Amino acid sequence: MSMAFIGSASRGLSGYDLAIRCPGAPAAPNGVKTVDLRLGDGWDDDPVGRAVEALERSGLGRADFKSRVVLLANDDTGGERETLVLYAALYGLAGRHVDVYAGGTVLELSRPDWATGDLPDAGRPPKWLPWAQAGGPPPEGIPWVPLEGNDPDQVTVIRHANRLRFVAPAGTRPAVEAFVRLAAIRRRPKGERFPHLSTGHEPVPTRKDDPLQGIDLYAVVEAARRYQEEQRRSAADAATVVAPREVSPRLRRIAEANRVDVVSVLQRLGFSQGESGKWRCPWSGAHPDSTLADTVQVTDDNRARCKSCPQWELAPVALVAETRESAPDEAVSFVLDDDAAVEVGATVTARVTGVETAGYTCTVDDGGRNHAALLFRPRHGDLPEGVQPVEWSAGDRVTAMVTDVRPGPDGRLVLSATAPELVTRILGVFVDELCSGRVVIMKVARVVGTRTKVAIARTTESGSDARGAVIGHGAARLRGAQRMLDRAFGRERLEIIDYARDPRTYLVNAMKPTRVEDLLIRDGHAVVAVERHLYRGGIGQGGLNAQLAGALTGLYVRIVPTGTDLTAALDELIAERSPGQAK
Template sequence: MNKLTDYVLAIRTAGSPPVPNVAKTVDLVPGEGDAITSVINGLRASGLTPADFRARVIFLAPEGISGLATYAALCGFAGRRIDAYADGTVLEFSRLDRQAEAFVDAGKPSEFLVWAQVGGPTAEGVPTVQLGAGEQGLVSPEAASVIRYAARLRMVPPDTAREALAMFVLVAALRRRADDRFPYLSTGTEPAPVSKEDPNQGIDLEAVRREAARFRQEFRAARKGAEVVSPVPVSARNRRLAEANAVDIRELLRRLGSSPDERGLWYCPRPGRHSDGGQSPSVKVFGDNRARCHRCDPEKAGPVRLAVDVLDITPDEAANFILNSDRVINMCAA
């Protein structure tokens, strides 16, 4: 189970709890406009960039359900689920099964469902299903079919932030196609829908996700139009770091005390960070000479970065270690 101190970046919104001991916090406060526009405007004003989500990021949820639209925007902007802190608990949503295959449905309904509802009181004119008790929300095959196959789904979440977020992530995963498919955030009291695109059914969290994903694409488009400048000579220091990063990372793992199992997974050289003391192999080596422990690393790491993290040394010291050298680079000349 992760702790708040395991995260590099915490994202707050209106009503979020204070968070100590996190390296960086960013405020995402919804701006003016309708429910969708205000959240996206808040995202734009926050200063967040896609690069921020390469680190370990957590969303600090306010009490109740008011943070769901903001969380949906963050997932769309990040291009993945992010973890959340709600009601005093870290919720590790990024590690949940993406397909929700554990829940078997009863097959496609006999009639095409334009609208359906999950949670809340039975809605007039809208097929309504419930999730069972428990943090993961037990799902019957019949309920799974309605949630999975309805063209539009209203979700009436529980009142607490923790349970509301857990329900939202589960429902979105059940509806997943290429990506998680988000429901409408509903009170359950909206009038029966009159069309597939009825705007009066709550907040369309899928529209929030898509708008946030479009905002992310703007950063990519800006990079494509970047000005081409003359190349800068590579410094001696950077050449040495590149040389160290070219060393086979499997050789480095062995020097750090690791070894592979019969499946090719390696034992983590940071066993103290594992609840089982590193008894289970958790490091995967990739073809680009990088490796990642699913417990310790937010993303793949090359030899220098891995040595820095394991040995708690500087990048230059890591290069010396990898290259079996005591060479000192003149930083001024470099």
């Protein structure tokens, strides 16, 4: 095989925090938390339903996969089929590959270089291939390729067949290796395409969705994703509904600009329309095939939509902000074609030119006129150990807010990159519900360049799930806001959490993605217990997760591992912080 699989001789199973154990698999080393995952007898009759039931019984959630996880597989011949179904279920729940222990070593599939799907093929086949088979004996009626085939003609069959039957080799390790190899070859920009797990004796398929072609592993993945989504939605349904608030004038301007015909915006941005009626994608470099550049459609709801790249669907303001790398108010001014003044409260793109004692000298381009500006250094108080304050260099582009205009002939601007309203405005570019008032931001906690947590709530009993609305389909809205928020480094993590009036619920939400096992709150202090295998993630980088959760909730938070006496730990925390000390 041409794929590169890495055995972890240098890091044994003791290097993992959580081991998920298939039936018949070896035990995990002492000190590694183990969760059993089994389909049960007769699972072949309903593998998709049994896979979801297995996840429910295990109690696993997406937060578990924030730690180092390994699947312990059964090496006995015949156990590979159940292992592959369970692996597909875990992929759907986690949203990524996990490591697998099989054949005495670890296949480090969670690494980005675990395998490559970049094998050359012979081009698209001359006619549509509804079905093909990889492995097993050559079948009648459909194309066949060997599992280890690297010939371009064989890769074409694997990559371009609409449905692929996969006959797993004997033994769990070669079965897993073959399975992930096929998934890598068949990968598309939107993600993996998993094969059907076949015995090699199924009848000749009569249609593309023939149900008699083995176990549809992609259906297992999708069922696990729906299960994870239902878990998330059940939490969202319990989210607090707050009273409506007046929408700020600048958010209303975003809504106004988004009503401008997006076709006119595309034309003003300089994009051309192809013979098909579609527009040339502004992000054609994101396409794996440059011939797919004319892929942007204008939708009935006035958006530019491209399913073939990360910027999936954008309203006029977001379209301008992404293509021109503009700040929210700059993008609005472009769409409305006005000359809105750069004034206090405006969001701008500042280019760093130098360093002063108080902060950074910058220039702000205002329609061809450059404003001198000073960007103050972010003040975060005492950052946890290991978290460094952001440092910008000449040439860096920073999205900031004007907080003051210094008197003088040039009117030097004073800028802030930490103003909470800046985060609200950036999210408003991508989230219509913020501009309409159906969703509101309750509080923002930010360490610039590292991590930001935003508490949100909905203002109506019915309607959109607030967190889902902000994150967007495929997290597209969240990623767009994250890019604008941290243009200089592109490393800041933006997290959206549900606000709740109940302090316990609010703190549990604020600690996500870490799962809270128990907590105790008293006198403005809180101790939060998390599973030992999640302890490092619960603390976050140098205590940052706890600090930001505390900033959102107004509590002083300390993380402890499960098994700690919470009452004693809270007494100790309060005693450490003398009365009158700032919280």
